[in-house]
Amino acid sequence: MARRYDSRTTIFSPEGRLYQVEYAMEAIGHAGTCLGIMASDGILLATEKRNTNKLLDEVSYSEKIYRLYDDMACSVAGITADANVLTNELRLIAQRYILQYQESIPCEQLVSTLCDVKQAYTQFGGKRPFGVSILYMGWDKHYGFQLYQSDPSGNYGGWKATCIGNNSANAISLLKQEYKDDNTINLQAALDLSIKVLAKTLDMTKLTPDKVEIATLTRENNKTVMRILKDPEVEVHIKKYEEEEAKLEAEKKKEADKKKA
């Protein structure tokens, strides 16, 4: 039934849906997980690295995390080629604003401008939408730290914590339980939380630093600092998580033994 209405992006189906946009989101649901958490003193983006083939020559800065301009970075989930085009456009948008106003572009405006571009591909031109969802982390002088998510439809939202890509629904429900919504979580606690969520949602036996990439954005000396964590630092958080899990397991076992006795 749907087949007759999904070959062109620019028309609605009888039920009022845009199938091409939904199929694009389907493509993203198979891509590597990307999660973002906002803390009181910074933001982090944690991504699952999929290109762990030994033959791959590691030349680029990062597989999924892109710097957009001084105060903002993003991570992507979906078709990498589409992501490259969009991140290039984001960088141009930011620089054009700086050229015109001699100040940095506010985070929401950058997201909003790109989403207008994405929306155009769902309404006219006869081209397919971009198969990418993007998580943005940034700082501006109006609203401080912000985390945004945008998807192929051109819709965007501001989040405290969110996830895109493979198993994102599981991750989001876990975040809903664990994220304390009182603005007191600090970056270190957020890092621990991100490792916990990734470990539970990634379908692999053991979490190691070469399978994840974590970037943080903080403010130091009135400047925004964006860092990609090095393997030893990630290892510290993974170890902490594993120790806590082991403790929880031991306690559960004690309870179970007590009940038996």
Added chain:
Amino acid sequence: MSILAYNGAAIMAMKGKNCVAIAADRRFGIQAQTVSMDFDKIFEMGPNLYIGLPGLATDVQTVQNRLKFRLNLYELRENRRIKPKTFMSMVSNLLYERRFGPYFVEPVIAGLDPKTGEPYIASMDLIGCPMETNDFVVSGTCSEQMYGMCESLWEPDLEPDDLFETISQALMNAFDRDAVSGWGAVVYIIEKDKVTKKMLKTRQD
């Protein structure tokens, strides 16, 4: 009056031993009237890369903004600092794009290679013809005077402190012989691990 002499400026750069220096006057004037004595004509484009822009003041500011645009995108895409020689090509390209309606600036570039620390200086005309030298480059309304001073005072392999003295004397005595430049001077000494910015006390006329 030539458009390049409307606002007046004097800028020069010199090579030293593992260092470069770039210096400029600070006058912003409208023909004979001096409007301010703290007009910046030297801009930082990277930790060890500076460009001096003498000429029409509005183009000084516009070229600086447009250059920053291109440089930011370069650093984001290539994920590294630009080399001075490549930066020179970028400036040259920007100016030649306006071949038949040019920006009225004749830039001076001074910097150190980000990896090797090798000194680099270059200048170009308003349509982007580059000139790389191993001793000094000058640009501005009193360029003839500056050429004369540099030719007599410069010698190779000057240490940073000596380079500072040399470039300061060369610049000051040159712009003192020019009505539309002067009113204070600023000198940047660029070494591998630090950049020193010094203001000179000069004749205020």
